[in-house]
Amino acid sequence: MTAYRRPLDVVILAAGQGTRMNSALPKVLHPVAGRPMVTWAVKAAQALGARNVVVVTGHGAEQVEAALATQHVMFARQEQRLGTGHAFLCGIDALSAALPAGGQEDADVLVLYGDTPLLRSTTLEAMLEDHRARGSALTLLTGELPDATGYGRIIRDAQGEVERIVEQKDATPEQERVGEFNSGVYLMDSRAGELAHRIGNDNAAGEYYLTDLLGLYRAEGEAAHAFKLTDPDEVMGANDRAGLADLEMILRRRINARHMRAGVTLQDPERISIEDSVVLGRDVTLEPGVILRGQTVLGEDVTVGAYSVVTDSVLEAGVVVKAHSVLEGAHVGAGSDVGPFARLRPGTVLGEGVHIGNFVETKNARLDTGVKAGHLAYLGDVQIGAETNVGAGTIVANYDGVNKHHTRIGAGVFIGSNSTIIAPRTVGDAAFIAAGSAVHDDVPEGAMAVARGKQRNIEGWSRRYWGGLRDNVQKKLPWLAGWLERQD
Known part of the structure; x- marks a missing residue:
């Protein structure tokens, strides 16, 4: 655990249903390498020395909260699923309510997800150190893939700073060729809660998107920085059972490699x-x-x-x-x-x-x-x-x-x-x-x-017993019939 000058609060978004899992079990409770997916995010947050960890629940909230009852976390319910921005707002409001007045003013806020168990705490620690060394207001965790289909693309300005995030459905052919993608993991300064209340839902889905925080920070005159993953698999999620098996395989290999290095x-x-x-x-x-x-x-x-x-x-x-x-x-x-x-x-x-x-x-x-x-x-x-x-x-x-x-x-x-x-x-x-x-x-x-009956042998018993059943014996037990004939 590393101590930092400012406290760190973590909001873990875990309210989704995961319909493609086709399961009665909430998506984030599906186990990977022996732990429900959401507990990997909790573990990573606590390894950073987080002051508070808030888990935002929604679908199957009672089950998720029961599974995390001993994990020393707080909970916030997202009663209506109105997008990632709304989920974050539920978490940040619960966090503010639990803290003394002004207690959040000097804290950084990290957003994680309950269905990305591969994200290493060492990666998050390096991201936090970079964020504070730069004095950043907003740091995005990004990765690079030859084909980033399905992810929002990171669009940079002429100075190389993050300008905006373009979702797959809105990307031009040129933007689709961009390999740098948005992981959805954000590290923000203490203004995150205030800015989150400004997120609007003026879009076709009527939802509040967490990605809008980038524009709100830039409107405040703040540059957004990107911390790039060396291993893009770290932010891999699971939307179905096949994806769950992929996560299991990667984590199993990591765990096995760690033990082999240890002898x-x-x-x-x-x-x-x-x-x-x-x-x-x-x-x-x-x-x-x-x-x-x-x-x-x-x-x-x-x-x-x-x-x-x-x-x-x-x-x-x-x-x-x-x-x-x-x-x-x-x-x-x-x-x-x-x-x-x-x-x-x-x-x-x-x-x-x-x-x-x-x-x-x-x-x-x-x-x-x-x-x-x-x-x-x-x-x-x-x-x-x-x-x-x-x-x-x-x-x-x-x-x-x-x-x-x-x-x-x-x-x-x-x-x-x-x-x-x-x-x-x-x-x-x-x-x-x-x-x-x-x-x-x-x-x-x-x-x-010695606790057994005394043995006694009854001479000729087999011949008398089986002889009376000679016809059946002849049909079903020819070897015994042959023995009986030899006795005659």
Whole structure:
């Protein structure tokens, strides 16, 4: 964050409907790289050290305001959509009402948009520094494209200063060949609010256009300056789902490049998706198809295998997540390994050196140091002590059809394959559970629990049973019919 001599206020225009999105969700709430589009603008404004950020809402205002409720911003409602100038006026009036008398006189005002998530805060910081170094009253953020079709063109006077903005529909053939375009991002001095009240709507659409501020500043005898983007993609917006996918791709590449520069190995960057909120340590390795979401933190030397999805989870140093695993709301201790094809659900906490194998599912489970659950297990609402071995097919039956129940399993326990522990249970340290047991009572420390029916073999049963069904067996199970014939 950079401190400036004058305060900065930011108005973010986010009232549009975005009909081409064909969605019940307001346009600015469509997510890009893990954040709703409008929050990227808020993030950029706050990175500048803005004194106040006002978001102008309109379509889906309640949804937008709810999504930004924790972002420390103010809101202004544009009840009627009467153009960008009117939206800005709603924002500037809300800002003025929230400030003490005269509080805005020495502030610069920046206008941003809720559907342009690619605009970097470093670009805006450089624009602000240029604006103040020049002593400008109005600075426009512009870009240059070989073909600027669709954008308003920047027309300069003989001295090279910005003279006017010509919209695409009004441009002459000569003006259409101009490559410099208006991004719509403006940085103005404290007269912005006063001049905004002078914007008229004497046009075919009857709307108030923010671009008219240029003429109003020039009428005051002020020159308008342009700060040109080095990367015109920064002001790219999204009007439909295809445009949204383009933004996602660009942001994903930026994020991935940042992590690679910081010492992360991405084996196939084009097929790895990392949301902006994710934190990665040095020497992390991500295999193809990995998706990292939310408040995920990976420590140093973590490896995440192909096509795994990790959401809101912490993986400490040296963790290995093998292919096709899904982790959500989990904390995995250093040196542990998970998968392949494992699922860690919310509330899972693994100590150091824990082994979770293929097709093991955990939920609200705490596994202490060195616990091993290698195959085909469900561990829900359970605490398991250090160095316990969980056999293949083990189920902690935590739900009785109405309530969930908790089970505590001690340290050094051996649980045989295909055991079911019917919660709520306590299994003491160093206990054994025989394979195939259905444990419905507590197991004392050091005891062995055997909870299964005694086996008995009924000689000749198959011959008597299937022999009575010989005709059906002959048709449907010829291999069994052959066996029966051999018994005869």
